[in-house]
Amino acid sequence: xxxxxxxxxxxxxCICGIEAFDRGEISIAGKPLSALxxxxxxxxRRNSIxxxxxxxxxxxxLTAFENIEFxxxxxxxxxxxxxxxxxxxxxxxGLKKRAGHLPDALxxxxxxxxxxxxxxxxxxxxxLADEPTGSLDTENGRQVLELIESLxxxxxxxxxxxxxxxxxxxxxxxxxxxxDGALVS
Numbered sequence: 001x002x003x004x005x006x007x008x009x010x011x012x013x014c015i016c017g018i019e020a021f022d023r024g025e026i027s028i029a030g031k032p033l034s035a036l037x038x039x040x041x042x043x044x045r046r047n048s049i050x051x052x053x054x055x056x057x058x059x060x061x062l063t064a065f066e067n068i069e070f071x072x073x074x075x076x077x078x079x080x081x082x083x084x085x086x087x088x089x090x091x092x093x094g095l096k097k098r099a100g101h102l103p104d105a106l107x108x109x110x111x112x113x114x115x116x117x118x119x120x121x122x123x124x125x126x127x128l129a130d131e132p133t134g135s136l137d138t139e140n141g142r143q144v145l146e147l148i149e150s151l152x153x154x155x156x157x158x159x160x161x162x163x164x165x166x167x168x169x170x171x172x173x174x175x176x177x178x179x180d181g182a183l184v185s
Contacts, residue, residue, distance in 0.1 A: 001162075001169055002178035008162035011178065012128045015160065016049050017041035029125050046074050050119030050157070052148075054131035056111040058103040058118075064110075065090065065099040068117045075122040082121075089117035092154075093147055109140030116147055120155055127152065129161040133168055145171050 002008050013019040015026055017033050026033045029048050036044065050071070058067045065086055072082045090096045093113035103111055112132060119127050129148060133141030149171040152159045161172060169175045177184045 001164070001166070001175050003164050006178045007181035008164075008178055009130055010181070012051075012130050012160070012162055015126075016045055016051065016128060018045075046071070047122065048125050050122070050124040050127040052112070052115050052119045052127060052129040052132045054134040056103070056108075056115045056135075058111055058114060060103055063100050063102055064095055064106065064114045067103070067114055068121050071118055072121045077122065085121050085123075086117075089121055089151075092151060093117050107140070108136050109143060112136060112140070112144050113147060116144065116151065120151055120157065123155060124157060127157050127159045129159055131163055131165075132161065133163070133165060141165075141168070 010019060014021040015028070015033075017036070028044060031040075031044065033041065033044075059070065062070065068086045068089055069082055072085060077085070087096070087099075090099050093116060095110060095113055095117075098106060098110060103114070106114065112135075116132070119129075127148075132148065133144055136144060145168060148159055148161070151157075161168065162178075163169065
């Protein structure tokens with residue numbers, strides 16, 4: 001939790017190995033990031049980490065179904081299993097009837113629900129959520145938070161949510177503040 005510019009997104013990028021860090025150690029699934037090669041970091045991200053972006057980052061030429069399916073394809077999940085996972089997640093996020101729609105035909109709340117399903121489809125141990133309600137209205141934000149909470153429990157996935165919104169922390173087991181690039185307990 002922290003204001004804009006406090007380093008929250010940079011911290012997430014360090015945690016998933018996109019940005020280098022200059023002090024300390026980060027381990028994901030028991031693997032210290034500093035000991036991993038670039039290829040190993042890519043495999044870690046592909047198989048163990050899901051990411052929910054504030055701006056959705058859906059591929060505009062892929063349907064909701066295909067956007068959710070894509071990370072599972074990259075992770076090598078077999079076709080039948082992928083189809084089952086995608087359909088289950090579409091149902092879980094209330095978008096089964098919108099599976100064939102492109103992102104431009106979806107509302108902001110629907111796009112964020114697709115992004116959440118996409119982050120979970122490959123069954124990561126950790127989901128990083130960067131201001132997942134930041135570009136949503138109050139009601140859609142509430143729904144997305146409830147989905148993050150229920151789906152993380154269902155899939156037994158840890159979620160690291162960064163936000164500047166105090167209301168979003170209601171689903172968190174622990175809240176740590178960040179100011180000027182430093183964690184404050």
